[in-house]
Amino acid sequence: MSYLKNVQVEGKRLLMEAALNLAANTRSLDAFSLRELARNAGLNPNTFYRHFKDFDELGLAIIDEVTDQIRQPLRDLRREAAESVVPAGSPPISWQENPRLNFVRSLQVNNATVELFFAFVESNPEAFIVGVRELHGSSPVLRKALRKLMQGFAHDMAEDIEVLGLLPKLDPASLLSVSEAISREMFHLSMNYIEEPERRDEVCQQAVASIVNLTMGSAVIAGHVELLADALR
């Protein structure tokens, strides 16, 4: 449970690990008992109160920790994907200059990012399961925290798309809105990826297709249809 290594106090960490585990593998965060949690953590039921007021507080603590361990890696893998296609420091070539090159590069970064993303999901399934589950779960506190977290992911993505030149120029609001839609789609599909191992290739292709559709569609609407026509000519 590498993403909880920052939690120094032994019992607190054990409780958070056990909660993440139970929430991912059996019931929702609001559906198991304090005593069940304590048993799974190997602790006295009472110890819970030393660290948390209630389950919302526990949930928020988990979200905070997991966020720290996931947000940066997700950025890194996007940049990694970008650099695997065009090494860092290469002179930038604008979309106007060479639409085709940029289009193809964008597709490649896309593919690589999706692949890395699902590999990451596979190695941290519990965090994703609990995150997506509680995003629409019954605790308003956790829903709000997780919506904010997804906005954070979308913000990162928008920034990276801009910096890495993965799309022709969009106004900032549209770029953020597209990034949000992509985030939603990716998190949703991560559940299918986890739960339907036999359809993993299909899910990957679906993710790539949605990202391409969303980004190219937004480019068309932003007035870059001639640019895309050139790229595809």
Next chain:
Amino acid sequence: MSYLKNVQVEGKRLLMEAALNLAANTRSLDAFSLRELARNAGLNPNTFYRHFKDFDELGLAIIDEVTDQIRQPLRDLRREAAESVVPAGSPPISWQENPRLNFVRSLQVNNATVELFFAFVESNPEAFIVGVRELHGSSPVLRKALRKLMQGFAHDMAEDIEVLGLLPKLDPASLLSVSEAISREMFHLSMNYIEEPERRDEVCQQAVASIVNLTMGSAVIAGHVELLADALR
């Protein structure tokens, strides 16, 4: 609770209504007790066993009923939107013939559908809350049933897009895949619509933008970029 009117046996209906209500407004379907449910239904705890083996069976019964009451209305409102733009029986004009007209018409149908969809969500919030919640909830049985239901919605949508000529020709697999992505986005956004009343306009616009992006993006990838260029010229 109009979407449970098909359930004839009084006690069964009361239990399903109470469960839908509790699941939408307090805790997940797996997080309230049988006795709590019975109290809310105004029945003896025992009556539950007359109609259901366990909570999964209750959940499935609710999903079945709600599906019956929601799936057709969602189709109807899409056709309604289409006919409000082009009256039924008007001679069809192909995308090749007049790209601009079809593009504008597609946008209008889109707008009208989104508006009707959210109005529908607003008048049936409980069904949507529980549906989206349990889609990623802790019961594998309900998750599976709800995934199947969403595929049904996507299938309907693909058929309607085809019949109503809302997109230039796509291969069936791409059309279905786009429809699935749109379904996911709409159901996700329906939660924001319900929970953040002050952002409803924004959520509507986001829905419209995502649908436009996904559909136009898929048209570009399917080789219709010149057609779109004509439409936007």
Next chain:
DNA sequence: TGTACATCAGTGAACGCGCGTTCACTGATGTAC
């Protein structure tokens, strides 16, 4: 360096309560002849 005190994570026993499930029952409706 030693002593006295405070803080803190974790324990164990105990409480009253709501829980799921069972059983035997009721009374209404349907069905066979």
Next chain:
DNA sequence: TGTACATCAGTGAACGCGCGTTCACTGATGTAC
């Protein structure tokens, strides 16, 4: 048409059990002087 029986939705009492929470406690670590 009447009678006897079956089916079925819903009831009420009872069971043993796990629950959340409380209290007073322990023993380790940190801190003041």
